[in-house]
Amino acid sequence: MLRITKESEYAFLLLSALLAEDDTPKSATALAEMTGIAGPMTGKVLKRLVRFNILSSTRGSRGGYTLARPAENISALQVVEAMEGAPELVDCAHGECNCAFADFCTISPFWQQLNDDIQSMLAAKSLADMQRDERRVRTQNQTIQVPIKNIRA
Numbered sequence: 613m614l615r616i617t618k619e620s621e622y623a624f625l626l627l628s629a630l631l632a633e634d635d636t637p638k639s640a641t642a643l644a645e646m647t648g649i650a651g652p653m654t655g656k657v658l659k660r661l662v663r664f665n666i667l668s669s670t671r672g673s674r675g676g677y678t679l680a681r682p683a684e685n686i687s688a689l690q691v692v693e694a695m696e697g698a699p700e701l702v703d704c705a706h707g708e709c710n711c712a713f714a715d716f717c718t719i720s721p722f723w724q725q726l727n728d729d730i731q732s733m734l735a736a737k738s739l740a741d742m743q744r745d746e747r748r749v750r751t752q753n754q755t756i757q758v759p760i761k762n763i764r765a
Contacts, residue, residue: 614730620695622649622657624742627666627691631683631743637676657695664694683743689734699734701727 629646630638638646644654658677661667668680679686692699702723703709711717 614701616692616699617696619653619657619660620692622647622653623661623691623695624688625649626654626657626661627679627686627739628742628746630667630677630679631739632746635678637670637674637678639676643677660694661691664690666691666694679739683739686739687735688737688739688742689731691739692734699727699730701730 625647626643626649629643640655640658641651643649643658644651647654649657658667658669662669662677662680665680666686667677669675669677689699704711704714704717704720704723709717709720714720
């Protein structure tokens with residue numbers, strides 16, 4: 613089935629941790645502790661996000677990682693592309709294909725449209741959308757807590 617890579621999942625978790633706190637820079641170590649992602653993987657993902665201008669990195673004792681742009685201006689597609697390249701369902705999603713059936717394939721346009729639709733959906737969702745959804749879920753979880761009393765084992 614269609615899945616994003618673990619590295620993309622980790623990128624979203626790290627970005628979520630940055631968004632959950634104030635705007636002060638966070639170290640790779642702090643982000644690893646906040647998310648439970650191993651330190652080396654955290655460093656690898658953060659460096660990639662910096663390279664693709666999703667995060668900024670500042671050196672020094674007060675340094676760390678921050679968003680390079682406002683959360684509204686960073687799409688889920690940009691994060692996925694930074695981590696794994698453009699999502700493609702099949703090799704011929706953009707017309708380039710080494711498939712044995714390429715010369716007479718009649719379903720290539722179907723796959724191209726489906727691929728474009730998925731990219732459009734990812735492009736339409738921003739980190740700000742993710743943050744809003746996360747806050748809503750967190751609020752719901754806090755209001756649903758039911759005290760457990762008088763339960764017999």
